[in-house]
Amino acid sequence: MAAMWQCQGVTSTSIGAVRQGSLRELNLAVVLRRIAAADRPPSRADLAAATGLTRATVSAVVDDLIAGRLVAEAEPAPRTGAGRPARGLVLAADGPAGLGLEVNVDYLAACVVDLTGTVRHHLVRRADLRPVSPADALDRLAALAAEARAAAVREGLTLAGATLAVPGLVGDGGLVRLAPNLGWRDVDVPALLAGHPLAEPVAGIPPLVVDNEANLAALGELHAGPPGSASFLHVSGEIGIGAGIVLDGVLYRGARGWSGEIGHLPVDPRGRPCRCGGQGCLERYAGQEAILAAAGLAGAELPADTAATRLADLAGAGDPAALTALADAGTALGIAVAGVVNLLDLDTVVLGGGYAPLAPWLSPPVVAEVSRRVLTAAWSPVTVRPAALGAQSAAVGGAASVVRRIVDRPVGWLARSG
Numbered sequence: 001m002a003a004m005w006q007c008q009g010v011t012s013t014s015i016g017a018v019r020q021g022s023l024r025e026l027n028l029a030v031v032l033r034r035i036a037a038a039d040r041p042p043s044r045a046d047l048a049a050a051t052g053l054t055r056a057t058v059s060a061v062v063d064d065l066i067a068g069r070l071v072a073e074a075e076p077a078p079r080t081g082a083g084r085p086a087r088g089l090v091l092a093a094d095g096p097a098g099l100g101l102e103v104n105v106d107y108l109a110a111c112v113v114d115l116t117g118t119v120r121h122h123l124v125r126r127a128d129l130r131p132v133s134p135a136d137a138l139d140r141l142a143a144l145a146a147e148a149r150a151a152a153v154r155e156g157l158t159l160a161g162a163t164l165a166v167p168g169l170v171g172d173g174g175l176v177r178l179a180p181n182l183g184w185r186d187v188d189v190p191a192l193l194a195g196h197p198l199a200e201p202v203a204g205i206p207p208l209v210v211d212n213e214a215n216l217a218a219l220g221e222l223h224a225g226p227p228g229s230a231s232f233l234h235v236s237g238e239i240g241i242g243a244g245i246v247l248d249g250v251l252y253r254g255a256r257g258w259s260g261e262i263g264h265l266p267v268d269p270r271g272r273p274c275r276c277g278g279q280g281c282l283e284r285y286a287g288q289e290a291i292l293a294a295a296g297l298a299g300a301e302l303p304a305d306t307a308a309t310r311l312a313d314l315a316g317a318g319d320p321a322a323l324t325a326l327a328d329a330g331t332a333l334g335i336a337v338a339g340v341v342n343l344l345d346l347d348t349v350v351l352g353g354g355y356a357p358l359a360p361w362l363s364p365p366v367v368a369e370v371s372r373r374v375l376t377a378a379w380s381p382v383t384v385r386p387a388a389l390g391a392q393s394a395a396v397g398g399a400a401s402v403v404r405r406i407v408d409r410p411v412g413w414l415a416r417s418g
């Protein structure tokens with residue numbers, strides 16, 4: 001969890017001239033972020049020392065956060081000497097929560113994450129959504145979201161915002177410009193979901209954010225993956241190949257929010273033509289269709305996770321064509337990944353989406369190419385591992401991004417809860 005929350009280091013001296021309302025807003029955010037980022041529950045005195053705020057100010061701010069169900073007092077530590085032990089402070093598990101949603105080619109998902117980062121509910125419904133209209137797909141998603149919301153409310157949680165992951169390019173205002181594998185083009189998702197309230201209105205928290213699934217899957221991995229990898233590349237292998245780039249614990253989106261199109265990095269400049277208009281793109285060698293064709297399964301109409309399971313079954317049984325197809329795909333993937341690692345100095349590469357179940361066969365050739373091509377790999381090897389959350393990380397990442405907004409600006413939530 002600690003890697004997810006970055007303290008911005010605002011101190012009392014740097015905000016001395018700010019008017020009173022904003023000062024309270026800043027103090028609430030500074031104290032809440034400190035509690036969220038702490039390795040062990042800090043006391044009020046610890047928080048005063050860490051923020052430069054007075055003990056009286058910290059106490060008043062903490063009282064507001066406790067009253068607003070954002071912070072709770074931890075169980076007291078065992079007595080070690082004279083006097084009353086100070087109570088540590090932790091994020092509250094029974095206050096606001098985030099709703100993460102996902103529409104993908106062959107499933108819908110809804111996930112609830114509380115303020116502590118715990119996944120409280122995760123519902124997945126299998127369905128082939130390619131023949132379904134966007135409006136019908138989103139109606140089904142709204143029904144699943146209502147189930148998740150009812151479950152959250154039964155546990156005393158309040159959904160304070162929703163994030164929807166889609167496998168495509170998302171423009172301003174949640175307009176899905178293109179989701180090729182769903183067959184969506186210029187779909188106004190917020191308009192289609194307008195009749196379905198997903199969360200309670202909270203000032204400063206958008207009721208619905210639509211984002212690319214590779215970005216949110218990377219955030220999910222940051223949230224749930226093992227500690228220590230705050231700068232990594234998360235590669236999602238489906239029919240297309242998308243990547244989420246996390247630098248120092250923050251998702252790097254690019255100038256227009258469209259970073260991570262690793263599927264169109266050339267791995268053979270004079271190679272196979274690609275539907276993007278280029279030649280020799282990674283997707284033509286390590287995308288799901290290319291792997292299936294090389295394994296002798298060309299033309300099989302398989303949903304992404306079924307295709308990955310089928311390939312994993314064949315490779316596990318020693319099928320020579322499947323093993324060769326995965327080795328070649330892994331080599332192409334390793335060439336592209338090595339370029340990214342050289343450029344950005346990342347220490348970890350996470351294989352997610354359809355790549356997660358294939359990691360036993362893809363990882364060795366990826367590691368081989370990275371070791372051969374990354375200049376610094378001899379001194380500091382790059383870790384290549386499957387995603388901790390497998391193919392379902394985008395919904396978790398979406399829910400966690402809502403929680404992050406509350407921690408960054410708690411005043412909106414506190415105004416709502418009175």
Ligand SMILES: [Zn+2]
Pocket residue numbers: 263264274275276277278279281283
């Ligand atoms: Zn291309």
